[in-house]
Amino acid sequence: MCEEQTVSLVDVLEEDEELEEEASAVLAGSDSDLCSYPQGYVKRQALYACNTCTPKGGEAAGVCLACSYKCHEGHDLYELYTKRDFRCDCGNRKFSGLQCKLYHEKDDVNSQNKYNHNFFGVYCTCRRPYPDPDDQVEDEMIQCVVCEDWLHGRHLGCVVPDCVELQEMICESCMNKNPFLWIYAAHLAVSSTEVLMEEKKEESAADVPKKEKKVDDVVEPICKRSREEAESSCRQEELQVMHHKRDQSEAEEAKPSCKLKELQAMQLKKDQSGAVFWPSMWRSKLCSCSTCQVQLSAAGLSFLLDELDTVLAYENKGKTNEQSQQGHDPLMSALDNLNRVQQLEIIHGYNDMKTELKDFLQTFAAEGKVVTSDDIRQFFEQQSRKRRRVDAGPFYCS
Template sequence: MSCLFGVKEKMSEEQTVSLIDILEEDEELEEEASAVLAGSDSDHCSYPQGYVKRQALYACNSCRPKGGEAAGVCLACSYKCHEGHDLFELYTKRNFRCDCGNKKFTELKCKLNPVKEEVNALNKYSHNFSGLYCTCSRPYPDPDDQVEDEMIQCVVCEDWLHGRHLGRVVPDCVELQEMICESCMNKNPFLWTYAAHLSVSGAAVQVKEERDAEESNTNLSTKDEKGADVIEPSCKRSREEAAPSCRLKELRAIGQQRSQSGAVFWPSGWRSKLCSCSTCKDDLSGADLSFLLDESDTVLAYENKGKTNEQRQPGHDPLMSALDNLNHVQQLEIIHGYNDMKTELKDFLQRFAEEGKVVTPDDIRQFFEQQSRKRRRDDAGCF
């Protein structure tokens, strides 16, 4: 999932999908859900935690009065307080406090944490909270858009933009990179200096200046010689002189330029190469960009945390909830039966997956008829 909102897929009725495709897609969806949702608490409102560093958020279109103020609710409140409502899934946002039940909701009271301040003054809102995205301000999915396109989140404004509206060609392996949209780059011009030295090779030049792409084909992960010469000497001098230098000033002095248009893509670890001198820290704080110095702020870090939490604290199985109302003997009988059927179904489907065949309704019907006959034989043997 990383920084991708999704790719709309359109398949004709004549197309078929093999079971192996279905199994792989199902596994990917489970991993994405674990990455995004497991990083947030599904049982307790996040409001007592204050402005959470990053969490999954939703905007309720059912509870928002027409023309009312934007509001966001946490994962738990989307389940407990807004079940069955028309919700806009916002993916994740940083430094946000749950609004559920505050004065922005005229009738709704939060079931999980009813005592809340009237407003959360530090929350930031965008047109995403109205179900609109990108510079084109369209909904997602867009019923009127017939173009297959991916949506990518800007790490600064956290809006989602269509790949075709970024003003540049989307690079390969975009899942491992962060993007800052052109609007946010222009609002913070110093970022263009960093972009000339640290951004993914070909940023924007593939669209407007192909000749410059050959000259500035840098790759941070492999650290070409020019990039190393830019950064390493400043570190050595700072150690020798025991006085911190400003990396941003050094990069400006070099004078390397790039086209200041289009979105900018940044490789993994680029934040650690930003200057952290006291002046730059103050400037970042003044621009409300201090989070750029925090590598744990990234969506990738949040997703990895979610996957780890999911592995440590797996969700409660609905089957086990149902078993709580049965006696011990009944529980054992159902568990054994369930495990046997699950194993047999997995083996049955695996044959189709290995051969790349499509499972038909007749195949599924045949499997359960066999299970039914087997169960009748077992019951007859017991009696």
């Protein structure tokens, strides 16, 4: 007979803290009380699609976090995680008979919004729902930073690297739509090519002194002259060389360079199939010359030059906001009204109770017992009796 697995309250609390942190990362960057529509096309926000109001076969639409709470409570919602440059659709022409409760003056349609099949509850190239009741394979889904679709790891056409949460991914379809990305991929997305690039830089740097030596070798006077004349001539030649190098350097700096063309000239090849995973800070290595900016803009990829566009930057912003809000905790505000001695007594008492509660619950987990309401009641009764004994003060016999 197998024993039923038990979970202590400590485990529940720890899991709850993890869930709160995840929620803060995704949601704290969005306002839960005010519709985001007046902000225009928000750089990045948490979004939802309402299957009740805009079912499959109709027009795709997305609503902000606040509208999902206030206007679509009890509806069948699809969580879309985050999307970039999106304006809340709630209550516009796509929602027949529904008016936004939070903001009434809305355009009929938000023409700059971009939609995909995620807004109808299907994902990946397999176009399946998530979670999929018919899929028994445990497989994480990863979001493409370009099309923002979610794809199963097994449908990416490549091996998913370790620590994928620290990287960004562009799916094969988006790579093929923008062939110049394969040039970057050959140099930035594969570690072996990065090593080759470093070796080439070192070889190039090693060649510089040799070239300078050839120029510096011309120091001996060609004909018989006095020592002073020879030294003066050499100094003049050195000055000429220095001025020439300076002019060359200034010309090179003034000349606009294109990183993409430089990488293309190296002719490093990469198998152009499957999704591509990019390491952190890879966006900072993309070329931002005027030509490349026009190319990125035409392809709708200008956001790739913005490192604050990443989901990681959005999540960090959410965590920071949550931590700043925790600084206004009502309990901490109450403590501010007490004197120093009272504050220390309460804090020590709280820490002691938390430690004792954790130890108390761990005994149940170690013995495989289920914690009941009577057990919890008994624990707090013991704490109350202990507190009364402490408050009573020391007893002296006469």
